Amino acid sequence: xxxxxxxxxxxxxxxxxxxxxxxxxxxxxxxxxxxxxxxxxxxxxxxxxxxxxxxxxxxxxxxxxxxxxxxxxxxxxxxxxxxxxxxxxxxxxxxxxxxxxxxxxxxxxxxxxxxxxxxxxxxxxxxxxxxxxxxxxxxxxxxxxxxxxxxxxxxxxxxxxxxxxxxxxxxxxxxxxxxxxxxxxxxxxxxxxxxxxxxxxxxxxxxxxxxxxxxxxxxxxxxxxxxxxxxxxxxxxxx
Amino acid sequence: xxxxxxxxxxxxxxxxxxxxxxxxxxxxxxxxxxxxxxxxxxxxxxxxxxxxxxxxxxxxxxxxxxxxxxxxxxxxxxxxxxxxxxxxxxxxxxxxxxxxxxxxxxxxxxxxxxxxxxxxxxxxxxxxxxxxxxxxxxxxxxxxxxxxxxxxxxxxxxxxxxxxxxxxxxxxxxxxxxxxxxxxxxxxxxxxxxxxxxxxxxxxxxxxxxxxxxxxxxxxxxxxxxxxxxxxxxxxxxxxxxxxxxxxxxxxxxxxxxxxxxxxxxxxxxxxxxxxxxxxxxxxxxxxxxxxxxxxxxxxxxxxxxxxxxxxxxxxxxxxxxxxxxxxxxxxxxxxxxxxxxxxxxxxxxxxxxxxxxxxxxxxxxxxxxxxxxxxxxxxxxxxxxxxxxxxxxxxxxxxxxxxxxxxxxxxxxxxxxxxxxxxxx
Numbered sequence: 212x213x214x215x216x217x218x219x220x221x222x223x224x225x226x227x228x229x230x231x232x233x234x235x236x237x238x239x240x241x242x243x244x245x246x247x248x249x250x251x252x253x254x255x256x257x258x259x260x261x262x263x264x265x266x267x268x269x270x271x272x273x274x275x276x277x278x279x280x281x282x283x284x285x286x287x288x289x290x291x292x293x294x295x296x297x298x299x300x301x302x303x304x305x306x307x308x309x310x311x312x313x314x315x316x317x318x319x320x321x322x323x324x325x326x327x328x329x330x331x332x333x334x335x336x337x338x339x340x341x342x343x344x345x346x347x348x349x350x351x352x353x354x355x356x357x358x359x360x361x362x363x364x365x366x367x368x369x370x371x372x373x374x375x376x377x378x379x380x381x382x383x384x385x386x387x388x389x390x391x392x393x394x395x396x397x398x399x400x401x402x403x404x405x406x407x408x409x410x411x412x413x414x415x416x417x418x419x420x421x422x423x424x425x426x427x428x429x430x431x432x433x434x435x436x437x438x439x440x441x442x443x444x445x446x447x448x449x450x
Numbered sequence: 451x452x453x454x455x456x457x458x459x460x461x462x463x464x465x466x467x468x469x470x471x472x473x474x475x476x477x478x479x480x481x482x483x484x485x486x487x488x489x490x491x492x493x494x495x496x497x498x499x500x501x502x503x504x505x506x507x508x509x510x511x512x513x514x515x516x517x518x519x520x521x522x523x524x525x526x527x528x529x530x531x532x533x534x535x536x537x538x539x540x541x542x543x544x545x546x547x548x549x550x551x552x553x554x555x556x557x558x559x560x561x562x563x564x565x566x567x568x569x570x571x572x573x574x575x576x577x578x579x580x581x582x583x584x585x586x587x588x589x590x591x592x593x594x595x596x597x598x599x600x601x602x603x604x605x606x607x608x609x610x611x612x613x614x615x616x617x618x619x620x621x622x623x624x625x626x627x628x629x630x631x632x633x634x635x636x637x638x639x640x641x642x643x644x645x646x647x648x649x650x651x652x653x654x655x656x657x658x659x660x661x662x663x664x665x666x667x668x669x670x671x672x673x674x675x676x677x678x679x680x681x682x683x684x685x686x687x688x689x690x691x692x693x694x695x696x697x698x699x700x701x702x703x704x705x706x707x708x709x710x711x712x713x714x715x716x717x718x719x720x721x722x723x724x725x726x727x728x729x730x731x732x733x734x735x736x737x738x739x740x741x742x743x744x745x746x747x748x749x750x751x752x753x754x755x756x757x758x759x760x761x762x763x764x765x766x767x768x769x770x771x772x773x774x775x776x777x778x779x780x781x782x783x784x785x786x787x788x789x790x791x792x793x794x795x796x797x798x799x800x801x802x803x804x805x806x807x808x809x810x811x812x813x814x815x816x817x818x819x820x821x822x823x824x825x826x827x828x829x830x831x832x833x834x835x836x837x838x839x840x841x842x843x844x845x846x847x848x849x850x851x852x853x854x855x856x857x858x859x860x861x862x863x864x865x866x867x868x869x870x871x872x873x874x875x876x
Contacts, residue, residue: 377808383502383792384811387785388862388869398865424845425815425862428831431843432811 244337247330250322257341266320272299273342277315287403288317294399304338305331317405361415368414369407371439378444381437384429385445393449402449409442484512485802488571488581490561490740492517492545494524495587495772495787497874502795504552510803514555514579515548516571522875523614525645526784527867530819532611532622533655541614547876561588564744566765583798586746586753586762587771587787588738589613590644593751596734597637597707604712608729611652612644624728625656631666632727635717637707638673639732642752644773644782646679647828649732651818654684657692658821669696670724672707672717676700679781680818680828686849687820737774744768752776757834758810759797760790769794778838779830786814788870793834810834817863823853825860 248257254265261268267283278285278293292315297303307314308331310324325331382391385401393402401409415421416430417438433441487503489496492515500515507513521542530536548554560574564586570578592610594601600608611621625634634656638649653669660667669692677700678684688696705720710731717724717731736742736751746753746764753770754763760775762768771794772787780786793810800807815829830844847859 380796380808381811384789384813386869386873387788387813388815388866390865390869390872392872394868394872396865396868397861397863398869425827425829428829428843428845429813432831 240333240336241340243330244333244335247325247334248337251334254320257338261341269338270341271343272304272338273301275299277303286315286317286319288315288405288408289319291404291408301335301339304335308334316407361411362418362420364411364414368435368439369410371410371435373406373436373439373441373443375440375443375447377437378440378442381433381441382444385441388425391448400449401445404442404445406442406446409445410438413438413441484510485582486512486514486580487583487585487798487802488579489513489515489585489587490564490571491587491589491738491772492519492522492556493587493589493772493787494526494784494870494874495589495791496585497522497545497548498788498791499585499587499769499771499795500548500554501552501874501876502792503798504548504554506795506805507799507803509553511799512555513553514557514581515545516557516559516561516573516579517545518558518560518574519615520544520558523618524784524867524871525612525614525648526870528611528614528618529648529652529655531618532625532652533658533819535655535819535822538619543871543875545875551876561740564740564768566744566768569767582767583802584768585771585791585794585798586738586741586744586768586774587791588740588774590735590773590782591737591739591742593734593736596640597710597731599710599712600731600733604710604731607712607715608710608726608731610732611730612639612648612732612735621728621730625659626663628660628664628667628727630664631668632664633668633670633725634660634728634730635670635672635724635726637710637717637729637731637733638671638675638678640674640734642782643732643735645816646781646783647684647816647818650678650680650684651820652730653696654687654692654818654820657688657695661692661695667695670726671696671698672704672719672724673698673700674707676702679816680826680846682849683826683847684818684820687824687826691821691824735773737770741770741774746770747774748776750776757837757839758793760794761797769798776838778832778835779841780812780814780832780839781816783814783816784870785816785866786812788873789813812839815866817859817866819860819863820856823857823860825856825863826851827859827863 255269256262256264257269261270263283267280276293277297277299278289308325311318311320311322388398389401393400413430413433416426419427489500496515500513503511504513521544524541527536527541531538531541545556549556561571562574563572565572570580572578609617609621611617628634636649636653653671657669703721708718708720710717715726715729717726717729737747737753741747741753746762746768748754753775755761755770755775756763757778760769760771762770771790773782777786777790789812793812796807799805812832815827817825817827819825826847828846831842832839833842
């Protein structure tokens with residue numbers, strides 16, 4: 212009930228912004244966006260008094276680093292995407308909405324995606340009204356690519372089933388620097404990482420396409436099976 | 451109070467041992483319940499060993515950690531306290547969690563001797579603690595005679611500050627009280643010693659402090675070596691951040707140190723006599739006295755070990771960790787000791803509890819701070835070879851790195867400090 216009352220306000224706010232001159236009220240793109248946004252409304256609020264519900268509220272989303280709103284429990288994958296530099300620009304939002312599960316592997320947003328680029332343009336334009344100074348938002352490309360920028364790891368390596376007990380033993384080397392309780396001070400937390408991401412990142416260090424020499428050295432000393440074991444162990448920690 | 455029960459227990463153990471049940475070094479029937487592991491020293495080696503033994507044996511081992519200090523001040527990052535980047539309290543750690551959450555019996559006492567035949571450790575308080583397996587991790591002790599005129603008493607006037615705690619605080623107070631335009635003289639240690647880049651990070655931190663508080667202050671390093679760890683990186687940083695402040699004089703210039711006079715504040719070398727307003731004398735080092743007294747060291751002054759298990763080659767019931775052991779290519783560092791402790795803990799559990807043992811994994815990284823947000827690092831990985839722990843590959847920061855890279859390296863070191871101290875103390 213609270214939801215429906217809130218939505219009346221939200222839509223009023225949207226029209227208020229629209230009618231105040233930032234964009235013509237009759238803009239068919241925004242109208243189309245408002246309609247498409249109904250697909251999102253069961254989980255996301257936007258506008259005056261918007262709150263986190265199933266998903267985070269979407270005010271001021273433009274220019275915000277992914278996974279950083281206080282008071283919302285993001286998936287680990289979304290937090291990590293933000294730490295890797297994902298910032299919500301028009302392009303980034305559009306890419307995410309096209310296929311959320313492949314854009315941010317491990318996101319908990321259960322949405323099949325908007326395949327039609329016009330639909331995405333419309334809903335992204337609609338959301339834009341709820342970010343301040345919408346007209347001045349520069350259209351820069353996302354600072355980090357949505358798809359994993361690390362080299363693709365062959366599927367037979369990704370498919371390896373790691374032994375978490377062996378991973379726990381191997382992890383004793385990691386926790387000299389990476390805090391086991393998931394604290395993140397100067398050195399990234401590695402607890403609770405999705406399996407595939409852990410494997411992909413370690414192989415990126417192994418192939419030296421990521422450049423921290425400590426990690427390159429450690430990754431070089433680990434076999435594919437050992438990386439899988441570590442991934443299996445760390446994916447079970449810190450949840 | 452535990453002394454009585456320990457003696458009582460020891461008699462029981464002796465009786466069983468006399469019957470030949472405890473012969474050999476593998477698993478055996480233990481006199482009373484759980485096998486007893488005693489650890490001498492609560493630093494990066496000892497505390498890590500205690501925590502991993504307790505954590506991974508899940509109560510199957512009776513673990514006693516003997517460490518005289520109730521608050522342990524880490525030698526690593528103590529230079530950052532001298533430079534004003536850390537508080538003294540921030541490098542102090544308590545053993546409370548090891549006792550409360552891990553069930554380690556933490557005994558704050560001095561271990562004064564090891565009776566290898568009786569398998570007992572004597573304590574300064576008069577008690578004795580018996581062990582089935584002993585971990586010796588006492589760190590370093592000093593060869594005061596390596597610097598003529600230097601002594602334990604002289605260290606009160608010319609601090610070494612190479613064991614963290616009161617010595618560190620003493621050195622900092624002397625630096626802060628140094629007269630305007632005064633001279634800080636370091637006598638650097640000969641190889642091998644604890645923390646190879648440490649003396650030169652200290653110089654950087656002293657320079658950082660003096661640069662803003664004491665105009666005209668000078669720093670002189672009297673070095674018995676011809677080269678040192680991360681030399682190019684330090685030299686580059688000193689020239690950039692502390693131009694004209696620091697003079698490094700290697701052995702080829704100064705020759706030998708003939709005498710130090712702590713009261714007069716002078717250091718006499720073959721080359722010249724240096725008058726110090728603050729003198730920081732870091733003598734040659736050896737394995738902890740208790741390890742040498744127990745016959746665990748060889749002529750080098752350090753303790754030979756089996757590479758994969760850190761087991762003493764002198765005594766199958768003893769493992770020697772960290773600065774006291776001869777760790778092959780691994781430097782003497784907190785990181786190394788922490789790495790070695792995990793290998794030893796695994797070997798001990800395999801022996802005493804038939805736990806699974808994997809090949810040990812050894813690594814080390816040493817971070818140093820040169821100036822604000824200007825960190826550098828050197829590190830390597832190692833494998834247990836036949837005769838020694840051998841380096842497999844390594845890396846080092848490069849000269850000319852940009853500010854962003856150096857800042858990231860410094861921040862990485864902060865993360866490491868938080869990580870390793872949690873790994874040691876829980």
